[in-house]
Amino acid sequence: MAPLILSRYTVVSALGKGLDETYRALRNRRSGLRPCDFEDAGIAAYIGRVDEVEDVLVGGGSASTGLEQFDCRNNRLALLGLQQDGFIQAAIEARERYGAHRVAVILGSSTSGILETEHAYCHRDPATGALPSSYLTSHRYTxxxxxxxxxVRTYLGLRGxxxxxxxxxxxSAKAFATAARFIETGFCDAAVVGGVDSLCLTILYGFASLELxxxxxxxxxxxxxxxxxxxxxxxxxLLEKSEHAGQPGAVALLGYGESCDGYHMSHPHPEGTGAIRAMQAALLRSGLTSGDIDYIHLHGTAxxxxxxIEDTAVHSVFGPSTPCSSTKGWTGHTLGAAGVTGAVIAAICLTRSFVPGTVNTTRIDPKLRSYVLLENREQPVRRVLSNSFGFGGNNCSLIFGTV
Amino acid sequence: MELYINGIGTLGPGLAGWAGSRAVLAGESPLCEAAPPEPSASVLPPNEQRRSSETVRWALHVAQEAMQQAEADARDVASVFASSDGETGVLDRLCTALATPQRTMSPTLFHHSVHNAASGYWGIATGSQQSSTVLACYDSSFCAALLEAAAYVQIEERPVLLVAYDLPPPPPLYAARPLRGGFAAALLLTRTPAPHNLAQLDLALSDDLSENATSMDDAGLEVIRSGNQAARSLPLLAAIARQCVTLVRLEYLEDQHLVIRVMPC
Structure with missing residues (x-):
């Protein structure tokens, strides 16, 4: 495929807000994880919670009114993300350059604003079981x-x-693939891609029940x-064609690969065949071979x-010498937003000549055959592959590089 | 952008199965608003049929019908699943459990709660390792899925099974999202002509909203169409059923129309 330029990008996670804070936390090996202090969840675990989400005011933007109805933790976190690294301005410039109808918004999420429904179920009418009326009207927007x-499209005034x-x-990894197809087919000229997932009781108690x-x-x-x-x-x-945004040194999406395991709802295929298929498809699409990849950002959930299984798959495609690591020890597993978080970390590697190791880990499992890095490295990075694997056996690998 | 329809599956009130639905949509037989039969979803092994949600069974039932009609092998076909509200029955049980002091959650309930449950079960049932995308776009979910499926067929040069489905949520969630009735539709799309072509489509996005989006002439069908995002496929299905050249306009959010020229094969 023709490379698509990631002309602006940003991330907010437990590591901080925006590219600089994220890079500093990675470089200084400062993990964002802390003992669970989310609401009254009595879960004996750590979490990667974002400070300040509670203080975000959902309002303003390009739409004059009506943004308040979107108010929920998930959209507050989305807005906190939009506000970093000049992203809003870049999106508005794209809107003015291409026209509002020509800019798509393709995002990923696994639980959306389910926290609002969890709260509403705690306030059901004791006689009728009905949910609070304020919830009924906001459900669509939360x-x-x-x-x-x-x-996001309302806030940015986009109509594609x-x-x-x-x-x-x-x-949110698959959001990149869909956006790339939409640009290539001409359904849009540019796309705001990414994703957001916020903490909620469903995932905390759900993953606890799975003993994962x-x-x-x-x-x-x-x-x-x-x-x-x-x-x-x-x-x-912000994903655009290179003829419009291709500055030398710009970060670009070079390839994507999507697959399924076809095996089990919550357990990956034991031989990693789905993961292998996704990585090979990404290489094929980018016209690269395994030797062209300088670093693999693992799904690496721990x-x-x-x-x-990811090790088996990576080893089978890349062999034993391509450096790889997981950043989940820094950010935690951010579920539907893990793909875009990996994509932005890949962009940080490319632009800052940096490769993260792995935090919290003391001894790499000797059974793993891939080249898993424990320590950070400072080295030129030209191409990064990032993996995201989901429940239901749904896999996506992305390749980023500089042009 | 041109593509071909090779198989169709339907499940809805008076519209169970493409053979009967085709006759109703072509105006050859009246709409009998009988409750649709229980989906068989026999593609799932019996134990998975018992464990899976009603939503999953509706989705897989129509998926299976479209694939059988086209005599296609699921292992060669990518999929796009579209649901506005997903597993509302599971989410109701889950949020009810979280509202109790114990917050006891069953692991099975949790992994059935994901929006991609139907897609996951389709993969497990068929062994397909092709890409599967699951998306939501409120009342435009079918339209968004058609765009995604068309782009996939075009760029990846591989057949795509599109499955759109939603069921009315159980109370109390129904009050927040009053979907009138359950509906599911599946389309198998290919880039090139195939032996079982039902129609050729040529589609394009337009921001010219001067003409109204296509609705159903029959009042009963219009009630079904407007009550569920998956049933917003009905104007397209009716054009395919009538087997004459038709221009169909589907609303994509409030900003654009997906304009589809439907040609008989």
């Missing part, structure tokens, strides 16, 4: 799966194609790893199964 894209992709933890959560901060690829840590994040990118 919990409905389209809510985050609806909010829009959707939320919800394939669990591969959601570590009681401490997660330790990707550690021989004693014992589960994931949940986090939250919002990330956005569950026993994920890290071991």
């Amino acid at each position: 919990h409905n799966m389209f809510s985050s894209a609806h909010f 194609p829009a959707m939320v992709i919800s394939t669990a933890c591969s959601s 959560m570590s009681s401490g901060p997660c330790r990707p690829c550690d021989e004693d790893r014992d589960g994931l840590t949940l986090g939250e994040s919002a990330g956005f990118g 569950t026993r199964a994920n890290d071991s």
Whole structure:
């Protein structure tokens, strides 16, 4: 495929707001994970919570009125993301350059604003069981799966194609693939891509019930790893054709690969065949070979199964010498937003000649055969592959590089 | 952008199965608003049929019908699933459990709650490792899925199974999202002509909203169309059923129309 320029990008996670704070936390190996202090969740685990989400006011933007109805934790986190690194201004410039109808909004989320519904169920009418009336009118703008894209396109005044992709933890990676297809087919000229997922009781108690959560901060690829840590994040990118935005040194999407395991709802294929298919498809589309990839940003959730099966898949495509690591020890697993978080970290690697190692991990599992980095590195990086694998066996690999 | 329809599956009030639905939509037989039969979703192994949600079974039932009609192998076909509200029955049980002091959640309930449950079960049932995208766009979910499926067919040069589905949420969620009735529709799309072509489509996005979006002439069908995003496929399905050249306009959000020229094969 022709490279598509990521002309502006940003992320907010437990590491901080925007590119500089994210880079500094990665470089200084400062993890954003802390003991669970989300609402009154009695979960013996760590979380990657974003400070200040509670203080964000959902309002303003390009629409004069009506933004308040989108108010919920998920859209507050989305707005906090939009406000970093000049993203709003870049999106408005794209709108003026291409026209509002020619800029798409393709986002990923797994649970949208379900927290609002969780709260509403605690306030049902004792006699009738009815949900509070304020919830009934806001449901479309908060919990409905389209809510985050609806909010972002309304806020930015965009009128092009829009959707939320919800394939669990591969959601916002797949948003890049769909946006690339829409640009190539001419359904739009540019796209705001990315995703947002915020903490909620559903995922905390859900992952606890699956016994997939570590009681401490997660330790990707550690021989004693014992589960994931949940986090939250919002990330956005502006994807454009290179003839419009191709400055030398710009970060570009070079390829994507999508696949399914066709195996199990919550357990990856034991031989990693779906993951292998996604990585190979991404290489094929970018016209690159495995030797062209300088660094692999692993999905690396720190569950026993994920890290071991992803290792099998990575080793089978790349062999034992391509450096790889997981940043989940810094951010936690941000589910539907994990794909865009990985994409922005890939862009940081490319522009700052930096490769993150792995935090919280003390000894790399000797059974893993890929080249998993423990320590950070300072080195030129030209191409990065980032993996995202989700429940339902849904996989997406993205390749980014500089042009 | 040109593509071909090779198989159709439907499930809705008076519209169970393409053979009967085609006759109703072509105006050859009246709409009998009988409650649709229980979806069989026999593509799922019996134990998975028992465990899966009603929403999943509706989606897989129509998916299976479209694939059988086209005699296509699911292992060669990518998929696009579109649902505005997803697993509302599961979410109701989950939020009810979280509102109790114990907050006891069943792991099965949790992994059935994801928006991509139907897509995941389709993969498990068929063993397909092709891409599957699951999307939501409120009342324009079918339209967004048609755009995504068309782009995929065009760029990736692989057949795509589009499955749109939504069921009315159980109370109390129904009051927040009063979808009138359940509806599911599946279309198998290809880039090039195939032996089982039902129609050729040529589609384009337009921001010219001077003409109204296409609605259904029959009042009963219009009630179904306007009550569920998946049923917003009905104007397209009716044009295919009538087998004459028709221009169909589907609303894509409030800003654009997806204009589809439907040609018989």
